[in-house]
Amino acid sequence: MGPERAPTFHDQFVELFEAHFQRLYRYLSRLSGDPELAADVAQDAFAKLYGRGSLPDAPEAWLITVALNLFRNAASTRTRRLRLLTPARGEAVLADPPSSPDAVIEAEDTRRQVRQALDRMPERERNMLLLRAEGYSYRDIAHALHVNETSVGVLLARARRAFREIYGGSTDAS
Amino acid sequence: MHLDEERIQRLLDGELSPAAAREAREHLSGCADCRRLLAEAEREEREVNALLEMIDQPIPPIRAEAVALRAELMGAASRAQHASLLRRAAAFVLVAGIAGAAYAIPGSPLPKWVHSITEKMAGRPERNTVSADSRTTGVSGISVEADQRLVILFSGDSLGGQVRVTLSEGSQVQIQAPPGAATFTSKSEYLLIGVKDPAASFDVRIPRSAPWVEIRAGEDRLFLKEGLRISTSGSGSAGSYFMPLTSPGTPSQRP
Numbered sequence: 152m153g154p155e156r157a158p159t160f161h162d163q164f165v166e167l168f169e170a171h172f173q174r175l176y177r178y179l180s181r182l183s184g185d186p187e188l189a190a191d192v193a194q195d196a197f198a199k200l201y202g203r204g205s206l207p208d209a210p211e212a213w214l215i216t217v218a219l220n221l222f223r224n225a226a227s228t229r230t231r232r233l234r235l236l237t238p239a240r241g242e243a244v245l246a247d248p249p250s251s252p253d254a255v256i257e258a259e260d261t262r263r264q265v266r267q268a269l270d271r272m273p274e275r276e277r278n279m280l281l282l283r284a285e286g287y288s289y290r291d292i293a294h295a296l297h298v299n300e301t302s303v304g305v306l307l308a309r310a311r312r313a314f315r316e317i318y319g320g321s322t323d324a325s
Numbered sequence: 326m327h328l329d330e331e332r333i334q335r336l337l338d339g340e341l342s343p344a345a346a347r348e349a350r351e352h353l354s355g356c357a358d359c360r361r362l363l364a365e366a367e368r369e370e371r372e373v374n375a376l377l378e379m380i381d382q383p384i385p386p387i388r389a390e391a392v393a394l395r396a397e398l399m400g401a402a403s404r405a406q407h408a409s410l411l412r413r414a415a416a417f418v419l420v421a422g423i424a425g426a427a428y429a430i431p432g433s434p435l436p437k438w439v440h441s442i443t444e445k446m447a448g449r450p451e452r453n454t455v456s457a458d459s460r461t462t463g464v465s466g467i468s469v470e471a472d473q474r475l476v477i478l479f480s481g482d483s484l485g486g487q488v489r490v491t492l493s494e495g496s497q498v499q500i501q502a503p504p505g506a507a508t509f510t511s512k513s514e515y516l517l518i519g520v521k522d523p524a525a526s527f528d529v530r531i532p533r534s535a536p537w538v539e540i541r542a543g544e545d546r547l548f549l550k551e552g553l554r555i556s557t558s559g560s561g562s563a564g565s566y567f568m569p570l571t572s573p574g575t576p577s578q579r580p
Contacts, residue, residue, distance in 0.1 A: 169388035186382040201396035265376045289340045304334030
């Protein structure tokens with residue numbers, strides 16, 4: 152038996168991927184409302200990290216920043232994207248037979264209103280809310296969104312308030 | 326002095342230093358107003374998180390290895406000058422069409438010739454790769470040096486055909502399929518087969534001398550040759566193996 156080998160960059164990458172792919176995907180999916188786009192962008196962000204050949208200082212903030220840039224560019228380049236793995240389409244929502252049509256309609260209404268509220272929020276507040284919901288640290292959030300780390304708490308409270316006001320307004324109106 | 330909004334939110338999110346958190350809790354124990362604000366923030370956060378969860382979709386089953394492969398291909402694409410991947414693929418098919426007739430003839434000089442042309446068009450490949458797609462020979466395929474680790478990855482929206490693996494005396498891994506059934510991309514240690522015809526069957530010849538060849542369909546490992554040791558999810562023995570190609574996560578249709 153030889154000595155235990157030091158982890159290679161590939162090993163580090165796999166570990167980072169296992170720990171953070173899901174939450175980056177979920178953040179992007181909530182941000183865009185497009186799970187397929189989110190899966191592509193999340194993969195591309197990790198692929199770019201792999202392409203660097205070494206880990207950046209703050210890998211999670213780096214991934215968010217890169218993913219946001221990719222996401223902004225994605226609309227114009229969607230057709231050019233490499234589709235290596237096409238994830239299952241999000242059809243699970245309708246897969247189970249509905250127990251009560253009213254409950255299904257109500258849940259669908261809520262989903263639509265949540266989506267609308269997110270879409271109507273100012274971009275920075277939407278990002279703050281969604282990043283924190285995935286448990287990203289204040290440092291990563293500040294780094295990725297270019298805000299002062301000492302005021303992340305206030306900005307988060309403000310973002311939550313904005314979401315609730317817009318969501319509350321839309322449910323009152325319907 | 327009451328806790329400000331920043332400190333209440335930080336307390337909620339575990340973002341205060343231990344000393345500051347202790348101080349904040351001491352204040353809370355004697356201040357009903359701040360306790361109420363903290364409880365309210367906590368309740369609102371729970372509500373918002375529950376609403377956000379309603380729009381979540383299932384996490385796609387994507388593996389780190391597949392993303393590393395994506396990185397390899399993205400790197401290859403960005404290194405290719407004046408040509409997008411799509412244009413390269415089109416040129417590849419054109420050249421392969423010319424060479425296809427001679428592809429199956431052992432010792433033919435054409436594969437080398439094809440190689441030199443594709444090399445010029447696509448930048449320097451890391452492996453000696455020859456591809457052919459011809460309606461005159463009735464097959465399309467790719468041939469790759471197998472002197473190092475090689476992962477053959479079948480990918481496609483829907484897989485339903487089968488793979489036949491035979492061990493050969495040659496030095497290259499050769500893969501054949503009906504014309505138009507798949508696209509072939511070779512980069513570094515990966516050989517990606519984009520399956521276009523879900524029912525297509527693939528013939529894979531692997532040199533007995535190959536040190537390490539793995540065949541995967543999406544997530545699933547179908548076959549592994551590690552030195553002389555062979556393991557497979559399919560059937561067969563003594564140098565000839567069959568395995569069904571199924572989409573990741575679906576049970577096999579065939580034994």
